Amino acid sequence: MMSYISNADNLCWLMPELDRVIRRLHRVVGNAVVDDDRFIIVGNGSTQIFHALLYALSSPDQPEPISVVAAALSTRHIRRRRSSCDRGCINGQGRRSASIRWSLHRGGDFAQQPRWLDSRNRAGHDAMLFTFSKATGHAGSRIGWAIVKDKAIAAKMVKFIELSSIGVSKESQLRAVKILGVIDDDCRNPELEDVNFFEYGRRIMSDRWEKLRRVVIKTNGVFNLPEYPQHNCKFTGEYTHATPAFAWLRCKEGLNCEELLREKCKIMTRGGTSFGGESTYTRVNMLSSDAEFTLCWKGCLRSRTHQWEIEFMLMSTLCVIN
Amino acid sequence: MMSYISNADNLCWLMPELDRVIRRLHRVVGNAVVDDDRFIIVGNGSTQIFHALLYALSSPDQPEPISVVAAALSTRHIRRRRSSCDRGCINGQGRRSASIRWSLHRGGDFAQQPRWLDSRNRAGHDAMLFTFSKATGHAGSRIGWAIVKDKAIAAKMVKFIELSSIGVSKESQLRAVKILGVIDDDCRNPELEDVNFFEYGRRIMSDRWEKLRRVVIKTNGVFNLPEYPQHNCKFTGEYTHATPAFAWLRCKEGLNCEELLREKCKIMTRGGTSFGGESTYTRVNMLSSDAEFTLCWKGCLRSRTHQWEIEFMLMSTLCVIN
Numbered sequence: 001m002m003s004y005i006s007n008a009d010n011l012c013w014l015m016p017e018l019d020r021v022i023r024r025l026h027r028v029v030g031n032a033v034v035d036d037d038r039f040i041i042v043g044n045g046s047t048q049i050f051h052a053l054l055y056a057l058s059s060p061d062q063p064e065p066i067s068v069v070a071a072a073l074s075t076r077h078i079r080r081r082r083s084s085c086d087r088g089c090i091n092g093q094g095r096r097s098a099s100i101r102w103s104l105h106r107g108g109d110f111a112q113q114p115r116w117l118d119s120r121n122r123a124g125h126d127a128m129l130f131t132f133s134k135a136t137g138h139a140g141s142r143i144g145w146a147i148v149k150d151k152a153i154a155a156k157m158v159k160f161i162e163l164s165s166i167g168v169s170k171e172s173q174l175r176a177v178k179i180l181g182v183i184d185d186d187c188r189n190p191e192l193e194d195v196n197f198f199e200y201g202r203r204i205m206s207d208r209w210e211k212l213r214r215v216v217i218k219t220n221g222v223f224n225l226p227e228y229p230q231h232n233c234k235f236t237g238e239y240t241h242a243t244p245a246f247a248w249l250r251c252k253e254g255l256n257c258e259e260l261l262r263e264k265c266k267i268m269t270r271g272g273t274s275f276g277g278e279s280t281y282t283r284v285n286m287l288s289s290d291a292e293f294t295l296c297w298k299g300c301l302r303s304r305t306h307q308w309e310i311e312f313m314l315m316s317t318l319c320v321i322n
Numbered sequence: 323m324m325s326y327i328s329n330a331d332n333l334c335w336l337m338p339e340l341d342r343v344i345r346r347l348h349r350v351v352g353n354a355v356v357d358d359d360r361f362i363i364v365g366n367g368s369t370q371i372f373h374a375l376l377y378a379l380s381s382p383d384q385p386e387p388i389s390v391v392a393a394a395l396s397t398r399h400i401r402r403r404r405s406s407c408d409r410g411c412i413n414g415q416g417r418r419s420a421s422i423r424w425s426l427h428r429g430g431d432f433a434q435q436p437r438w439l440d441s442r443n444r445a446g447h448d449a450m451l452f453t454f455s456k457a458t459g460h461a462g463s464r465i466g467w468a469i470v471k472d473k474a475i476a477a478k479m480v481k482f483i484e485l486s487s488i489g490v491s492k493e494s495q496l497r498a499v500k501i502l503g504v505i506d507d508d509c510r511n512p513e514l515e516d517v518n519f520f521e522y523g524r525r526i527m528s529d530r531w532e533k534l535r536r537v538v539i540k541t542n543g544v545f546n547l548p549e550y551p552q553h554n555c556k557f558t559g560e561y562t563h564a565t566p567a568f569a570w571l572r573c574k575e576g577l578n579c580e581e582l583l584r585e586k587c588k589i590m591t592r593g594g595t596s597f598g599g600e601s602t603y604t605r606v607n608m609l610s611s612d613a614e615f616t617l618c619w620k621g622c623l624r625s626r627t628h629q630w631e632i633e634f635m636l637m638s639t640l641c642v643i644n
Contacts, residue, residue: 004461044366044464044487051486139326140492142366164373165366169491170462 001170011151012158013167014042017177022130022145025180028187029198030234033124038147039154042168043161046131046144051164053127053146056156122234126150132176134245136183136197137287141172198235205243208286212247223257224250247284248272257282323492333473334480335489336364339499344452344467347502350509351520352556355446360469361476364490365483368453368466373486375449375468378478444556448472454498456567458505458519459609463494520557527565530608534569545579546572569606570594579604 005013012019023034034040043049058066128147133139148154161167186196193199216223228242249269251257256279258271272281327335334341345356356362365371380388450469455461470476483489508518515521538545550564571591573579578601580593594603 002460002462006462044491047485048487138324140324140328140489142487142489142491163369164486165370165464167462167464169366169464169494171493171497172491175493 001174004167006170006173011039011154012041013162014040015170015173015177018042018173021177021180021184025184025187026147028184030122032128032130032147033122034147038149039151041146041148041154041157041161042173043144043146043157044165044168045133045139045142046129046146048161048164049129049131049144049146049157052157052160053129053153055160056153124149127153132172132180136179138175138179141175142169143172143176202236202240202243204290205245205286206240209241209243209247212284212286216249222251222255226250243286245285245287247286248281249284250281253280255280323496326489328492328495333361333476334363335484336362337492337495337499340364340495340502343499343502343506347506347509348469350506352444354450354452354469355444356469360471361473363468363470363476363479363483364495365466365468365479366487366490367455367461367464368451368468370483370486371451371453371466371468371479374479374482375451375475377482378475446471449475454494454502458501460497460501463497464491465494465498524558524562524565526612527567527608528562531563531565531569534606534608538571544573544577548572565608567607567609569608570603571606572603575602577602 006015007013007019010016010019019040022040026032026034041049041052043052126149130145130147132141132143146154146157148157183197186192187198189196213225216225226248230239230241232238233240249257249261251260256271258269258279261267261269261282267284269282269284272278272283275283328337329335329341332338332341341362344362348354348356363371363374365374448471452467452469454463454465468476468479470479505519508514509520511518535547538547548570552561552563554560555562571579571583573582578593580591580601583589583591583604589606591604591606594600594605597605
């Protein structure tokens with residue numbers, strides 16, 4: 001527990017117990033290929049893993065900065081990082097921008113999938129990024145990981161993390177081992193099929209999305225939500241709609257969606273402009289505790305506003321700023 | 323414990339308990355100014371703090387890389403980092419290299435002072451770097467901190483750590499709070515004056531240095547050690563010699579000190595060339611457990627080599643490679 005390195009014989013110095021539990025969990029969820037020839041790289045959150053991957057995919061000895069293209073909507077943090085890259089943090093050959101683009105895109109998808117139940121296909125990409133914070137909510141532990149196919153890329157990522165922080169907190173690794181291990185055990189226990197961690201999360205999120213959609217319908221087109229097609233989930237064995245951690249709410253043309261929700265409904269969201277998008281969009285955080293939801297529900301029933309505003313206020317615990 | 327931030331009102335998001343215990347400990351040791359107008363910045367080890375300080379002292383929007391000059395002997399890690407900087411990691415105005423040089427120099431001094439007893443003067447520099455690993459040996463926790471005078475520099479360091487890892491493990495912060503708190507309490511307890519953490523460390527290190535010096539004298543000039551003048555230590559109130567964590571051993575001109583110790587005495591050290599110095603020098607790690615020391619002592623008594631080689635082998639637990 002006291003030294004920098006847990007496993008000097010391994011390519012990455014992470015705790016062997018953490019390597020094992022990450023592979024076990026991906027196998028039981030069925031969302032990513034974790035065969036023995038894939039490398040697990042751990043970093044201080046997926047943030048550091050993201051930097052390490054950019055470094056590994058670029059060629060730092062080139063004179064010109066590399067172009068980084070994010071296919072998905074970028075957050076303020078991502079844009080600041082990209083801005084740093086443009087100033088010379090990551091240098092590389094322009095022709096590699098395609099692979100960088102792909103990596104960013106997949107990384108964003110996985111990291112923002114809190115319940116990991118996007119298990120329609122067992123993904124086997126060259127590099128896939130995951131994070132403890134989005135899996136269980138333990139953001140403060142700063143544990144992220146990548147599953148990497150190519151040994152040379154994996155080795156460069158490890159070197160980057162060594163040079164920037166000489167590894168990752170052992171205390172956090174140990175806690176992640178314990179928590180992910182309990183989740184994995186429960187998922188493999190047939191008696192807990194209906195109450196395991198992911199099933200519990202799926203029920204809560206389905207219920208919240210259903211409520212949000214009901215409220216949105218009552219606004220008569222002032223607000224809209226994207227429709228997600230049903231897919232067969234390998235984990236549950238059912239056809240289900242996706243229920244992401246964040247809902248992208250869109251309002252009528254010419255309206256500022258974030259301002260409208262804040263001023264009319266006292267609901268804090270993150271506007272589309274924060275992500276490089278339009279102000280008609282806003283990102284609604286669908287994750288909050290049930291206790292907060294109930295508290296808000298009772299408070300909002302005493303409110304005297306238009307019906308759809310009341311309805312939206314009922315949802316406000318789903319919408320705290322993130 | 324689960325969220326990224328512990329104190330949104332503070333300039334740095336570290337746990338308020340950690341901020342308090344760091345200030346208390348520096349006050350009881352008397353080695354650094356930690357008045358309320360100084361900022362405590364926490365990072366993933368002093369490694370990340372070092373990068374954050376370089377970033378904060380430079381101007382990243384300049385076209386040319388900044389020159390970084392390390393006045394102290396540099397390790398392989400430091401040289402690799404400097405090499406990264408030269409390739410464009412940190413850009414800035416050349417005229418700032420003097421301040422960067424100063425920061426590196428002081429940072430190295432403090433971080434390598436494991437018992438913190440260089441308390442001849444209560445240092446009050448613009449920025450001072452410390453690390454949990456060198457204070458108590460908990461390298462795996464990845465906790466480092468800086469005491470920073472200027473608010474703008476402190477804010478830039480915090481921004482750097484946010485963008486590179488979104489903060490520092492809460493589990494590690496909590497453990498550091500507990501361990502540093504116990505050490506601080508003991509130091510303030512008059513009944514534990516002779517057995518507190520720093521006093522215990524001082525006795526062990528004095529004993530080891532005394533043994534090493536006795537052995538070196540017996541080599542009749544084959545090996546030499548630097549002499550340290552006596553200073554008044556504010557913590558103990560005594561005049562004492564410095565007893566650093568690493569001894570810089572020098573052998574006769576034309577000899578390779580590291581090779582000589584490895585081949586003749588089976589002692590692993592780190593040669594001067596690893597630090598940009600000469601091969602006549604080698605760095606001896608003076609930190610190991612008493613159990614290892616005793617084990618080696620018994621084993622070496624059965625050895626049949628020249629007297630000074632036996633003596634050196636008795637010391638070999640002080641000399642494991644670091």
